[in-house]
Amino acid sequence: MVKFGIEFVPREPYWKIIYYAIQAEKGGFSNLWITDHFNNRNVYVTLTAAAIYTNKITFGPGVTNPYMVNPVFTAQAIATLNELAPGRVVLGMGAGDKTTLESVGVEMQKPLTAIVEAVDIFRKITSGENVIYKGEVFKTAGAKFLFKPKGGIPVYVGAQGPKMLELAGKIGDGVLINACHPKDVEYAVNCVKEGIRQASKRLDEVDIAAYTSFSVHEDIKKANKAAVPVVSFIVAGSPPQVLERHGIDVKKAEEIKEALKANDWGRAFSGVTPEMISAFSVCGTPDMCIERIAELLKSGISQFVVGSPIGANVREAINLISEKIIHHFKT
Amino acid sequence: MVKLPVSYERRIYMDYRKLVETIPVAKREPLSNKLIDLVLSSKNDEKMPNQLANTILHHWQNDILISESGLTALLEAAALLEPDKTIEVFTQLELASCAEQLKEVTAKT
Numbered sequence: 073m074v075k076f077g078i079e080f081v082p083r084e085p086y087w088k089i090i091y092y093a094i095q096a097e098k099g100g101f102s103n104l105w106i107t108d109h110f111n112n113r114n115v116y117v118t119l120t121a122a123a124i125y126t127n128k129i130t131f132g133p134g135v136t137n138p139y140m141v142n143p144v145f146t147a148q149a150i151a152t153l154n155e156l157a158p159g160r161v162v163l164g165m166g167a168g169d170k171t172t173l174e175s176v177g178v179e180m181q182k183p184l185t186a187i188v189e190a191v192d193i194f195r196k197i198t199s200g201e202n203v204i205y206k207g208e209v210f211k212t213a214g215a216k217f218l219f220k221p222k223g224g225i226p227v228y229v230g231a232q233g234p235k236m237l238e239l240a241g242k243i244g245d246g247v248l249i250n251a252c253h254p255k256d257v258e259y260a261v262n263c264v265k266e267g268i269r270q271a272s273k274r275l276d277e278v279d280i281a282a283y284t285s286f287s288v289h290e291d292i293k294k295a296n297k298a299a300v301p302v303v304s305f306i307v308a309g310s311p312p313q314v315l316e317r318h319g320i321d322v323k324k325a326e327e328i329k330e331a332l333k334a335n336d337w338g339r340a341f342s343g344v345t346p347e348m349i350s351a352f353s354v355c356g357t358p359d360m361c362i363e364r365i366a367e368l369l370k371s372g373i374s375q376f377v378v379g380s381p382i383g384a385n386v387r388e389a390i391n392l393i394s395e396k397i398i399h400h401f402k403t
Numbered sequence: 404m405v406k407l408p409v410s411y412e413r414r415i416y417m418d419y420r421k422l423v424e425t426i427p428v429a430k431r432e433p434l435s436n437k438l439i440d441l442v443l444s445s446k447n448d449e450k451m452p453n454q455l456a457n458t459i460l461h462h463w464q465n466d467i468l469i470s471e472s473g474l475t476a477l478l479e480a481a482a483l484l485e486p487d488k489t490i491e492v493f494t495q496l497e498l499a500s501c502a503e504q505l506k507e508v509t510a511k512t
Contacts, residue, residue, distance in 0.1 A: 084448070094463050
């Protein structure tokens, strides 16, 4: 049966995020993902509060990257969280966003290698090993915790491109696929499956999650309105081949990008078309969202992650998802 | 015996608590829903004291947000973040006397 996850961006104060996290747990969500961006509130502080105020939901950063935060520190934070909420903690690790990394002067070098090495170091050190590591990107000269970590923490790899997706299937206990459209998700799942095959693992050993931009409301206009800002940023950041695959005019996407750069939100948001919303979000009434999720499930995903904006009113949207959408798939 | 002074925060809490005690049980759930919406949608985040936020989260986690102590915390938060809108909520729920009491309490803060 499909699991439902939910993502929050800690741009809002901790007490709002944690209120929603408790609500999500009560509403049947099984996974909570907190994004990790230097310009928002800290992911581990937020997760610590989540650990204290929730009882059963599984949670973790969705996703952190090994460039901004050294994998040894990530392992320390996750291992400590796993003491606070044993068995409920997972790590979400991806290569990060190049533009964000550049803004703080961090170079994204060899992303595939960096992920392999970071995951390797994470697993070793959280198993209590003294890690002497001579990788291409990361090196440790004898790193060991002075406390006994509870190992076996699942690692989810965040991925978008074909090589990273394949790698995620190969080394991950889970994969976070950054896609919303059935065509994109199906393609991504096939790449993940290839990685799983190469690692001689069973398909059910890897939790494959579609990490979506999501917006639900009983009134479709309100659902769309909430999705538009997020979609405008996705469109602006998408390469031409992705836009063309969805029949989106590259010139229109360029105009949105220019408007966003100029902080002209009105112009940027008015350029977002229904085709863009359909390609880059799961958006609509509960019935429309159910239909789209059902389509995505055919590709073989095992977790559906509800990501920003969730809805025009987050509290109402979580209630709608719990009562109508999760209920639909659990009965 | 020396009578210890009651702290300002404690007095305010007691004022809100007394107000909550006068709210009919049937109105507590709709009131709690409206107050939580008000608090979550407020742009005056910085006015929320962290202890009060933690009290609300504790009550929410334990499903006791509509208890007298839970509702007191919610009301205090709503009145701090959105005083005028909180009074409006009482009026909408036809709790006119509570709205009047609330005006008196918020005037003290």
